Amino acid sequence: MFLEDITLTFIAPCIADPEKIRLIAEVSTDISGVMPYLNAVMKNATYNRKGPSFTFMKEFRLVNLYPGKITMAKALNTTDAWQVLNWIKDMINDVYEKRDSIVPNYELRSKPTxxxxxxxxxxxxxxxxxxxxxxxxxxxxxxxxxxxxxxxxxxxxxxxxxxxxxxxxxxxxxxxxxxxxxxxxxxxxx
Ligand code: SF4
The missing domain is CATH 1.10.15.40 (Electron transport complex subunit B, putative Fe-S cluster)
Structure with a gap:
């Protein structure tokens, strides 16, 4: 498996909306290599090749992927955060598995509106x-x-x-x- 573990390392209330939480999670594998493949398959995401970073919304939650970590804001609670983190992990592993059939995209795929x-x-x-x-x-x-x-x-x-x-x-x-x-x-x- 490409990405085996995600570890929650920081969790706090969102400053602008204390009812929700923000968090930082470390990933067991450098995920920068999979970002161009995610960029090829995910709509409405923003890939910053120079960062590198990969930003998208998972419904109302704001997610940023970095080589060694994931940050998320506006998650409902820890359970909700873990559901999204596990979804991200599965998505990364799935895209990595299929990478030979995906043409990686290193550019900004679509300009945000x-x-x-x-x-x-x-x-x-x-x-x-x-x-x-x-x-x-x-x-x-x-x-x-x-x-x-x-x-x-x-x-x-x-x-x-x-x-x-x-x-x-x-x-x-x-x-x-x-x-x-x-x-x-x-x-x-x-
Ligand atoms: S974008 Fe302009 S108008 Fe809107 S909050 Fe910022 S400074 Fe104020």
Whole structure:
């Protein structure tokens, strides 16, 4: 079996929604090699080859795959998290088994839509970014006309999970830098 074990190493309430949980789980195998194959078969996922990372929604849950770990936000509870982790494990092993019949895709398969981007923004319409609504900020972000750092609210602790996902997506879109932000932590450097 390619991926044998997943170990839950961190679990805490989601900051923005304390009714739900966020978590980090370590994987027993480096899963970066399977990401281009997952990218070929999964719709609506975002593969950041340079990371590498692989981001997708499992219904309302936000999932990020990294070479040695999985992070998840907005899981209902530990049981729900384990169900999704086991589903991820089965999916990875299944795709790995079938890899000889899958053409790996190393590119960004489909650009997220403005509505998806909107869903990961704070959705407060506070206008601090210079846009009237978060949706118009999302549209301009997709067009490369706005920098993610323009949304200051996203860089507050409350939005840590969304920020992580948005940084992966911005990187996958090929927008290299987010002005004034550390590319690894996502926190402001100035
Ligand atoms: S700063 Fe962020 S939360 Fe405020 S309107 Fe712009 S995108 Fe929305």
């Amino acid at each position: 403005a509505l998806q981007i909107y869903g990961w923004l704070p959705r407060k319409n506070c206008k601090e970014c210079g846009e009237v609504t978060c949706l118009s900020f999302a549209v301009k972000l997709l067009l490369g006309e706005k920098s993610l750092g323009g949304c200051r609210l996203l860089f507050t602790p409350e939005y840590a999970e969304q920020r992580k996902t948005m940084l992966e997506i911005v990187a996958a879109l090929g927008y290299e830098t987010v002005e004034g932000l550390d590319s690894k932590t996502g926190y402001r450097t100035q």
